[in-house]
Amino acid sequence: MGCWDFFWEFWNYETSKVIVVKNRQLGVIYRLVQLLILVYFIWYVFIIQKGYQESESGPESSVITKVKGVTRSQHKVWDVEEYVKPPEGGSVFSIITRVQVTPSQTQKTCPESTKVRSAMCHSDSDCVMGEMDMLGNGEKTGRCVHANKTCEIMAWCPVENGAAASEELGKMAPEFTILIKNNIHFPRFRFSKGNIKENKDGYLRNCTFNETTDLYCPIFKLGFIVEQAGENFTELAETGGVIGVIINWNCNLDLPDSMCNPRYSFRRLDPKWAQASSGYNYRFAKYYQCSGKSTRTLIKAYGIRIDVIVHGQAGKFSLIPTIINLATALTSVGVGSFLCDWILLTFMNKNEVYSTRKFDQMSKCPKMTPTTEFSTSTSCTLDSSLADSKAPIHL
Numbered sequence: 001m002g003c004w005d006f007f008w009e010f011w012n013y014e015t016s017k018v019i020v021v022k023n024r025q026l027g028v029i030y031r032l033v034q035l036l037i038l039v040y041f042i043w044y045v046f047i048i049q050k051g052y053q054e055s056e057s058g059p060e061s062s063v064i065t066k067v068k069g070v071t072r073s074q075h076k077v078w079d080v081e082e083y084v085k086p087p088e089g090g091s092v093f094s095i096i097t098r099v100q101v102t103p104s105q106t107q108k109t110c111p112e113s114t115k116v117r118s119a120m121c122h123s124d125s126d127c128v129m130g131e132m133d134m135l136g137n138g139e140k141t142g143r144c145v146h147a148n149k150t151c152e153i154m155a156w157c158p159v160e161n162g163a164a165a166s167e168e169l170g171k172m173a174p175e176f177t178i179l180i181k182n183n184i185h186f187p188r189f190r191f192s193k194g195n196i197k198e199n200k201d202g203y204l205r206n207c208t209f210n211e212t213t214d215l216y217c218p219i220f221k222l223g224f225i226v227e228q229a230g231e232n233f234t235e236l237a238e239t240g241g242v243i244g245v246i247i248n249w250n251c252n253l254d255l256p257d258s259m260c261n262p263r264y265s266f267r268r269l270d271p272k273w274a275q276a277s278s279g280y281n282y283r284f285a286k287y288y289q290c291s292g293k294s295t296r297t298l299i300k301a302y303g304i305r306i307d308v309i310v311h312g313q314a315g316k317f318s319l320i321p322t323i324i325n326l327a328t329a330l331t332s333v334g335v336g337s338f339l340c341d342w343i344l345l346t347f348m349n350k351n352e353v354y355s356t357r358k359f360d361q362m363s364k365c366p367k368m369t370p371t372t373e374f375s376t377s378t379s380c381t382l383d384s385s386l387a388d389s390k391a392p393i394h395l
Helices: 003-009 024-048 222-228 233-239 319-332 335-347 350-358
Strands: 053-057 060-068 092-111 139-145 150-157 165-168 177-186 191-194 219-221 241-252 262-268 281-290 293-317
Touching: 024 319, 024 335, 053 319, 060 092, 060 293, 092 233, 092 281, 177 222, 177 241, 177 293, 191 241, 219 222, 222 233, 222 241, 222 262, 222 293, 233 293, 335 350
Parallel strands: 241 293
Antiparallel strands: 053 293, 060 177, 092 150, 092 165, 092 293, 139 150, 177 191, 177 219, 241 262, 281 293
């Protein structure tokens, strides 16, 4: 067959042909495949995934937080203004549970910390004047302090050396309360909702969160959050850590608004199994004047950082996804025929009985007129008889 013949073969018309194959095993396979496809679309696509709905994920969200409570360390009483950083009440904040204090630092010369390896020295030649180590605390003066075997530096002295007194704030910290106010908005559906019940006067003053009885009272005790995250509060307060409060809004907008409720979950976000990167701490300083000199108290704070993370998805009935998924389901049912045809042609086609019946080629017929009758005298022939096309095939 030449190229010109292939060109004309392209314009031939193909139509399906119904053949009944009397084979019970093949029939069972065919119906099982159809059943599996129907179950998949009805149960998973339409019921689980709600394929009849138009959906929107990632709602617009705002989070406002407020912490309340007081506690005491060895030397002082701490209130919210001191142990919550930053104080603005955003979605990310930390609660200090332990501090290491280096008091009365002033700008002068002193030995570098022994923890800075590059500052170790045996003579002045080991300390280059003006050199600064990014892991150190100040600028080298060129002198080696033999008593410490470290270079002398110009810095805030005395430097932090890890021997500073540690103060624990964890005594009352589990009882601290955290209000998490969250509002979400799905712009596609023009739907908004918040996580606070507004219909009772003074309701928030007398409640704490309970998933069953007080779902719309988002006031959590710090100890409850840590416990729900599967952590030990004493250990977490010692080293610090990051806890995620995840608020999930899954809303079926075909149902009443009252059925769209927040779901809370809690988990630790920092990798506690990695020794080098576990825990959470940071430093800050308080400055004041002492005898006319600028002086500061350096504080290394360990704490529990709270990250409030909001997820959500809303869905509502829409004709377009419904039609698309229905059409896909009906089309996919044909996979059963394709699979059974492949089995027949590949494994069960004895003496090419099936292929001979399935594939007929009709030669070109003359044009028919309304008065023309299709008969055996018409010059239209088949490679195999059409008269037997509906006869059952026994395999």
